[in-house]
Amino acid sequence: VRLLDIESDADHNRSVYTLVGPPDDMVAAMFDAIGTAAARIDLNEHRGEHPRIGATDVVPFVPLRGTTMDDCVALARKLGRQVGEELGIPVYLYEAAAARPDRTNLADLRRGEYEGLKQEIASNPDRRPDFGPAELGPAGATVIGARPFLIAYNVYLTTGDVEIARKIAKAIRHSAGGLRYVKALGLSVQGKAQVSMNLTDFRQTPIHAAVEMIRREAARYGVGVESSELIGMIPQQALLDAAVWYLQLDNFETRMILENRLSE
Amino acid sequence: VRLLDIESDADHNRSVYTLVGPPDDMVAAMFDAIGTAAARIDLNEHRGEHPRIGATDVVPFVPLRGTTMDDCVALARKLGRQVGEELGIPVYLYEAAAARPDRTNLADLRRGEYEGLKQEIASNPDRRPDFGPAELGPAGATVIGARPFLIAYNVYLTTGDVEIARKIAKAIRHSAGGLRYVKALGLSVQGKAQVSMNLTDFRQTPIHAAVEMIRREAARYGVGVESSELIGMIPQQALLDAAVWYLQLDNFETRMILENRLSE
Numbered sequence: 001v002r003l004l005d006i007e008s009d010a011d012h013n014r015s016v017y018t019l020v021g022p023p024d025d026m027v028a029a030m031f032d033a034i035g036t037a038a039a040r041i042d043l044n045e046h047r048g049e050h051p052r053i054g055a056t057d058v059v060p061f062v063p064l065r066g067t068t069m070d071d072c073v074a075l076a077r078k079l080g081r082q083v084g085e086e087l088g089i090p091v092y093l094y095e096a097a098a099a100r101p102d103r104t105n106l107a108d109l110r111r112g113e114y115e116g117l118k119q120e121i122a123s124n125p126d127r128r129p130d131f132g133p134a135e136l137g138p139a140g141a142t143v144i145g146a147r148p149f150l151i152a153y154n155v156y157l158t159t160g161d162v163e164i165a166r167k168i169a170k171a172i173r174h175s176a177g178g179l180r181y182v183k184a185l186g187l188s189v190q191g192k193a194q195v196s197m198n199l200t201d202f203r204q205t206p207i208h209a210a211v212e213m214i215r216r217e218a219a220r221y222g223v224g225v226e227s228s229e230l231i232g233m234i235p236q237q238a239l240l241d242a243a244v245w246y247l248q249l250d251n252f253e254t255r256m257i258l259e260n261r262l263s264e
Numbered sequence: 265v266r267l268l269d270i271e272s273d274a275d276h277n278r279s280v281y282t283l284v285g286p287p288d289d290m291v292a293a294m295f296d297a298i299g300t301a302a303a304r305i306d307l308n309e310h311r312g313e314h315p316r317i318g319a320t321d322v323v324p325f326v327p328l329r330g331t332t333m334d335d336c337v338a339l340a341r342k343l344g345r346q347v348g349e350e351l352g353i354p355v356y357l358y359e360a361a362a363a364r365p366d367r368t369n370l371a372d373l374r375r376g377e378y379e380g381l382k383q384e385i386a387s388n389p390d391r392r393p394d395f396g397p398a399e400l401g402p403a404g405a406t407v408i409g410a411r412p413f414l415i416a417y418n419v420y421l422t423t424g425d426v427e428i429a430r431k432i433a434k435a436i437r438h439s440a441g442g443l444r445y446v447k448a449l450g451l452s453v454q455g456k457a458q459v460s461m462n463l464t465d466f467r468q469t470p471i472h473a474a475v476e477m478i479r480r481e482a483a484r485y486g487v488g489v490e491s492s493e494l495i496g497m498i499p500q501q502a503l504l505d506a507a508v509w510y511l512q513l514d515n516f517e518t519r520m521i522l523e524n525r526l527s528e
Binding site: 005208228229234239243249256 | 268269284328413471472475489490491492493494496497498499500503504506507508510511512513514515516520521522523524525526
């Protein structure tokens with residue numbers, strides 16, 4: 001198992017670790033990591049801006065290469081059972097691994113955060129964990145699941161007016177009637193209006209669909225797209241899809257890429 | 265050395281072999297191939313629509329991965345010397361490997377084809393080869409050089425009027441005042457007007473620059489771009505460049521691609 005990336009933020013008081021490896025090794029590594037976090041982090045003493053319910057707050061398995069979403073769902077359930085039974089930490093399954101439809105969204109599972117969940121977990125049947133005890137220790141609870149690769153993508157407008165960015169974000173995000181796999185917020189970043197997005201399934205809602213919808217909405221306010229920026233990593237396919245769409249390249253096949261032919 | 269692709273065409277009476285391998289192995293393999301072609305093909309008996317001057321007509325070395333254009337120039341000269349001296353075949357160096365500015369273009373070197381060159385090679389000092397004897401046997405002469413990866417790319421218009429495709433091709437091609445690394449022809453393909461291009465250096469003249477110039481020229485005639493098509497292979501970078509340009513992705517780095525990070 002290889003650690004590809006760590007992002008830590010003092011205000012959030014939170015670290016994001018990105019690991020990659022063969023399926024079974026990933027489960028073993030995550031089990032160890034959850035045990036270590038539980039031994040070192042006491043949620044009763046923890047403060048930070050980012051919502052959280054546990055020392056290891058959330059573990060999403062993301063399919064890569066030959067691995068399927070179903071494989072990742074199986075890994076999430078295996079890890080969840082092990083964490084619940086062997087570490088005594090309550091585990092909620094989410095996204096593609098969710099065992100109940102009302103547990104699909106991470107934000108719903110984090111409602112009230114650690115402190116709120118502590119009050120409710122024993123008494124409220126809706127908050128009973130999928131694995132592990134219905135009581136919260138200092139390590140809190142852990143959300144485990146499977147989801148597609150998430151692309152964090154921001155678009156800057158040719159205006160400093162954050163209200164326009166907010167209106168555009170509302171028009172394009174799923175929760176307000178917009179594109180299905182887009183979460184969006186309007187922000188002001190260094191004096192520029194920014195539409196900040198999470199593209200949660202780029203195969204279903206591709207980047208270019210989101211960018212072009214922003215461009216069209218922006219035009220309605222008389223502004224344009226100044227530039228865009230990618231935060232973190234992106235699968236190659238997401239950019240190839242954009243190239244093929246903009247170039248109207250009808251006969252494209254992945255095998256046409258020289259590097260792919262070389263590695264065959 | 266691996267054979268990636270063969271394209272043969274009966275009308276052209278010509279085959280294109282695409283090979284990939286480590287630099288020195290490529291020279292050895294090409295030397296053997298040129299010797300085999302010389303033993304089997306008699307240009308005095310050869311007829312075909314495509315212009316040619318030799319049994320092995322042209323050998324372009326194309327830099328890939330860690331190899332530079334300078335490396336390929338050195339390989340072209342090494343192979344050229346060996347073919348001239350050991351096989352007694354006249355060799356002309358072209359493109360980045362050219363020893364004289366008037367030998368940059370392949371079409372100039374093929375002027376008069378085998379039959380015309382046979383008349384001139386001994387008497388015309390401008391046609392004296394860079395390596396090998398100034399006389400032409402049944403194997404003819406071979407052009408050897410180094411050039412960037414060539415992308416064969418066609419754009420279909422929303423019209424059947426081939427005259428419009430011809431006018432656009434003229435506007436965009438280098439030879440008529442257009443984009444530096446674009447060769448273009450207007451053709452009629454299955455009732456559709458097509459702008460057929462060779463993009464001879466996609467890092468200098470990117471695909472999107474050619475496609476968008478076609479789109480603008482087409483608009484002047486009241487037509488649009490219906491679709492585009494790629495012939496053969498394309499380096500990944502050429503499509504990534506298009507995605508980054510259309511998405512206005514200012515902060516892009518190759519390291520942001522997940523697959524690249526995985527193979528580091």
